Every structure is written in C-alpha cells, then in structure tokens.
C-alpha cells in the first residue's frame with residue numbers, strides 16, 4: 065500500500081497502516097465474493113425452481129447433502145482461521161512498542177488533548193513527533209473515557225480515567241494529520257479535534273530543545289492570545305461572536321461586570337482573567353457549570369498575558 069487515499073481508506077501514513085489495510089481488503093473482498101455468490105445463487109434457485117402450472121409436490125425426498133455441508137463448513141472455518149491468525153499477529157505488533165521508542169504522555173480531558181514530552185515540554189491539541197522513529201504513547205484521561213484516533217495512521221486507543229493504556233506508531237512522512245476523539249464524551253465531543261505534526265528528526269530535535277516554545281517570544285501579545293485561543297482548546301468552550309457556549313463568550317466582556325454563582329458581581333479585568341485560567345473554580349460565572357479545567361502548568365505567563373490582550377481586542381473600549 066502506498067500513501068495515497070483510496071475510496072475506502074485515507075492515505076496510509078504509518079508503518080503499520082499497510083498491514084491493517086491488507087487485512088481490511090482481504091476481509092472486504094472475501095465478504096464481497098460471498099455476498100455475490102449467495103445472492104446470485106438465491107436468484108438462480110428462485111427462477112430455476114419457481115412454481116409452474118399446477119405442480120403440487122414442491123420438494124423431492126432430499127433433505128441433506130453431506131458433501132455440500134462439509135464444503136460450506138470447512139471453507140469458512142479456514143477463512144476464519146486465516147483472519148484470526150493474521151489479525152492477531154498484526155494486533156500484537158501494534159501493541160508491543162519497539163525498544164527505544166520515544167515516550168509521550170497523552171492526557172484526554174473535556175475537550176482537548178495534552179501531550180507531555182520526555183524533556184518536560186507540553187503541547188495542547190497538537191502532538192509533535194519525528195518521522196521515521198517509533199513513538200510510544202501512554203494514555204489516560206482526566207475525566208470520562210476519550211479515544212485517541214488518527215485515521216491516517218490506522219491507530220485508535222481509548223484513554224481511561226483510572227488506568228493507563230498504550231499505543232505506538234511510526235509516522236512515515238513529514239506532514240500534519242488529523243486527530244479525533246472517537247468516544248462520545250459530552251457536549252464538546254465534536255470539537256475535540258487535534259493535529260499530529262510530523263517533523264523531520266532534526267526539526268523535531270530543534271523544536272523540542274526550545275521546549276515547544278517555537279517563536280512565541282516574537283509574536284505580539286494579542287496575536288499570541290489568539291493562537292492560544294484556537295490552539296489550546298479555549299475555542300471548544302468559548303466563542304468570540306457573543307453567543308454563550310459551554311462557557312461565556314469572550315466578546316465584549318473586558319471591563320464589564322459579570323454575576324457569579326454566589327450572587328456577587330465582579331468586573332472582568334486582568335487579574336480576574338488570570339485567575340479564571342489558573343483557578344477556574346475560584347469564581348464561577350452564574351448560569352454556567354463549573355467544568356472549565358485548570359490551565360496551571362499548561363500555559364506560560366506570556367501566553368496568559370496574550371489571552372488577556374486578545375480578550376481586550378474583542379471588547380469595545
């Protein structure tokens with residue numbers, strides 16, 4: 065299998081994808097073959113043995129055929145064994161990571177993914193890996209069950225709240241691939257989208273050495289804030305067009321007062337936004353559930369400054 069998409073499958077972009085596809089197509093074509101065999105035979109018998117004129121006795125004395133029964137028992141049994149052995153070997157290969165694989169901790173939560181790299185770098189919603197190297201993912205969840213799914217790599221694994229699961233892959237080509245949550249996990253499930261960014265080994269090492277900071281220091285604050293908003297999952301719960309979503313909108317809020325669930329009011333300023341990001345449950349906005357996760361340790365100070373600057377630009381001064 066090469067790396068182009070087919071009618072049934074997206075491009076095969078990991079080393080295991082070819083094997084998964086081969087098994088898929090084997091099962092698919094065998095099933096198609098039997099489908100047509102059965103349908104055509106049924107049609108043939110329907111016509112060949114239809115009732116003609118005033119015939120009465122519809123069957124003769126035959127009630128079974130030992131040879132035929134043997135054939136239609138043995139052939140499917142062999143096919144099932146082929147699929148089982150083939151599938152089990154591929155399954156084992158997918159579940160035992162090669163020695164020396166890069167290990168990345170993956171955490172799913174409502175409704176985004178976070179990734180912890182060996183050197184302490186953290187990314188949200190975007191997994192960065194090198195091409196041509198095995199990568200082992202250790203998955204868990206902070207709340208409900210999520211499922212880490214990258215169709216181009218043919219890999220999928222549940223992330224559970226109370227134990228670790230494992231997955232590994234090796235990306236073949238540099239590029240950006242879609243990451244989905246494949247377990248219905250609540251209101252924001254359909255927005256729980258991410259990317260897997262595959263870099264060349266040298267680019268990956270350079271990127272990692274900067275602790276994933278990229279060129280954030282050169283980006284003006286409001287622009288950095290916008291990047292945080294789209295790239296670090298804020299947009300799964302907050303809109304910028306004035307409509308409330310899971311959380312309040314960011315439009316026209318800066319400098320305005322807001323009512324909290326305990327009945328007090330507060331003016332939305334820099335300190336309030338900072339606290340909302342680091343300790344979301346300290347002050348909960350009235351009418352909303354206390355579901356915002358803390359971003360303590362996930363955002364740098366400059367990124368929080370950026371969010372504040374960005375929210376300011378969304379408000380009429």
Ligand SMILES: [Cu+2]
Nearest residue numbers: 210245249256
């Ligand atoms: Cu999910």
